[in-house]
Amino acid sequence: MAISTPVWTATPKVLLISPPPMTPKCFDETSGEEPGSICSEKSCQLAPLYEKAAERLGCAFFDAGVKVQVSGIDGTHMDEIAHFTMATAVMSRIRQLFQPEKEKR
Numbered sequence: 001m002a003i004s005t006p007v008w009t010a011t012p013k014v015l016l017i018s019p020p021p022m023t024p025k026c027f028d029e030t031s032g033e034e035p036g037s038i039c040s041e042k043s044c045q046l047a048p049l050y051e052k053a054a055e056r057l058g059c060a061f062f063d064a065g066v067k068v069q070v071s072g073i074d075g076t077h078m079d080e081i082a083h084f085t086m087a088t089a090v091m092s093r094i095r096q097l098f099q100p101e102k103e104k105r
Contacts (some may be wrong), residue, residue, distance in 0.1 A: 013060065013097045017090065018050035019043070020065040020082075025075030040075070062093050 026039040047063045054061035067089040068082040078086065 011058075014057070015060045015062055015090070015093060015097065016050055016054040016057075017062045017064055018047040020068050020070050020078065021046070022070055023072070023075035025072065026070075060093070060097055062090060064089075 021043040022039050024037045024040045026043075047065055051061045051063070053059075064086055068078055068086045071077055071079040071082070073079070
């Protein structure tokens, strides 16, 4: 029965993921301009804020910026390789979350 598996616990396990920072090349599609350094600077501030939020809410945290970077094409989105790298890293982090306590030691 599915409810007896380790995934079904009294408290859900949530993983809060901070996106990788944008580069100064980021592009604002609404205005058609490159806001550049403002977006880049603000996006670099997200990871610590997400981490504090995760701590406050009792969630697990993952900083995607540690594993991947956005594409140099637009400075905002990840390319195919970054998506694969991110998926692999998130999968590993999720496995850690659901690993039985005795195996974590």
